[in-house]
Amino acid sequence: xxxxxxxxxxxxxxxxxxxxxxxxxxxxxxxxxxxxxxxxxxxxxxxxxxxxxxxxxxxxxxxxxxxxxxxxxxxxxxxxxxxxxxxxxxxxxxxxxxxxxxxxxxxxxxxxxxxxxxxxxxxxxxxxxxxxxxxxxxxxxxxxxxxxxxxxxxxxxxxxxxxxxxxxxxxxxxxxxxxxxxxxxxxxxxxxxxxxxxxxxxxxxxxxxxxxxxxxxxxxxxxxxxxxxxxxxxxxxxxxxxxxxxxxxxxxxxxxxxxxxxxxxxxxxxxxxxxxxxxxxxxxxxxxxxxxxxxxxxxxxxxxxxxxxxxxxxxxxxxxxxxxxxxxxxxxxxxxxxxxxxxxxxxxxxxxxxxxxxxxxxxxxxxxxxxxxxxxxxxxxxxxxxxxxxxxxxxxxxxxxxxxxxxxxxxxxxxxxx
Numbered sequence: 001x002x003x004x005x006x007x008x009x010x011x012x013x014x015x016x017x018x019x020x021x022x023x024x025x026x027x028x029x030x031x032x033x034x035x036x037x038x039x040x041x042x043x044x045x046x047x048x049x050x051x052x053x054x055x056x057x058x059x060x061x062x063x064x065x066x067x068x069x070x071x072x073x074x075x076x077x078x079x080x081x082x083x084x085x086x087x088x089x090x091x092x093x094x095x096x097x098x099x100x101x102x103x104x105x106x107x108x109x110x111x112x113x114x115x116x117x118x119x120x121x122x123x124x125x126x127x128x129x130x131x132x133x134x135x136x137x138x139x140x141x142x143x144x145x146x147x148x149x150x151x152x153x154x155x156x157x158x159x160x161x162x163x164x165x166x167x168x169x170x171x172x173x174x175x176x177x178x179x180x181x182x183x184x185x186x187x188x189x190x191x192x193x194x195x196x197x198x199x200x201x202x203x204x205x206x207x208x209x210x211x212x213x214x215x216x217x218x219x220x221x222x223x224x225x226x227x228x229x230x231x232x233x234x235x236x237x238x239x240x241x242x243x244x245x246x247x248x249x250x251x252x253x254x255x256x257x258x259x260x261x262x263x264x265x266x267x268x269x270x271x272x273x274x275x276x277x278x279x280x281x282x283x284x285x286x287x288x289x290x291x292x293x294x295x296x297x298x299x300x301x302x303x304x305x306x307x308x309x310x311x312x313x314x315x316x317x318x319x320x321x322x323x324x325x326x327x328x329x330x331x332x333x334x335x336x337x338x339x340x341x342x343x344x345x346x347x348x349x350x351x352x353x354x355x356x357x358x359x360x361x362x363x364x365x366x367x368x369x370x371x372x373x374x375x376x377x378x379x380x381x382x383x384x385x386x387x388x389x390x391x392x393x394x395x396x397x398x399x400x401x402x403x404x405x406x407x408x409x410x411x412x413x414x415x416x417x418x
Contacts, residue, residue, distance in 0.1 A: 033264050036247070044332070045332045048334065049090075049105065051338075054067060057072060057073070062303055079134055087138070090145075090343050101151065107163075118203050124172040144211065152212075152213035153212045159197055161217075162185075163175075164184075174190060175190070188223050194225065195229075205239055206242050209242045218269075235248075269295070270296045278321040282324055294328070297335070322356070323360065326360075337349055
């Protein structure tokens, strides 16, 4: 009787596939950052809350005028706003809407006004505690409330290159006499300025540690932190010393799917400033650079981020967009209008978000215990059943190629059983 060579052949094919995947993952990880974005891929979508003083006052780049007069913004009113934020109510809204993460503004891109104390900020700028930074640590309270409900918090932070409409703050950050000060400044900050800005970030990062899941840095250019000392690697060190698992994104307005610093970016900024064509805003149409996780961020109200009195997209448009982006290896962050007095999403926005949650979160994902690999059981890539592997941190095209390869292996393996 002839020996059966098929089991041996199957084993050889399995070994070849494992080697191929291992090589593929090693190559990919040289580009993506060290933060683990797997929970974002699993969670599918999050919510952005544009909690900034000027937004609360009804100003934005979509209003006329775009900015308040600085005299309209006072420490007393800012603290009253922050003190009025309903942390428990907001966390409950996010839990009911099955939100995986909240991207929340720690400060304002143009005017600073952090919603949490920071001694370094006060020392540098001359503002006493409570005069510019709020007395209440809204970020800390929000992190605790969200974490208790299984929702992660990512901090928006503009302090690495922002605050251009606040002269006293700029002067305190050694940024007042450098020729900088444009609305969206493109000239890199000086070494002394970078040192002070990073000291403010470090105080926050060391305080929040693993209570927050990551940082989304606004207003960055490709060369903002290129020069040493206090460069991109310093940012990464500050973040990951405080929380080794934290994820990082840089918002670079010229290309929101760019990888600003290979090896540090974990997901793309993905920001938008107008009503989007959701057929175009997808990983396949606008692919991420360097295989970082694709991220799309849109506002769903009819005015701007955090503002409006109605939804601007139909439910199905948003459901289809999230499903498409997830299928192509991306994740989505959505923004709805909220009540400035309480921070709660307005009723019409929350209702839409809950309808989206019911539609999008209906499928199940079966996970394996194999290193950062996941077997999908949903109908992805047009194939029923377990179809392959998702590699966390890889761009959409790479995921699809790998999934198709694993599908081919599965079919070949089934044929060899006969």
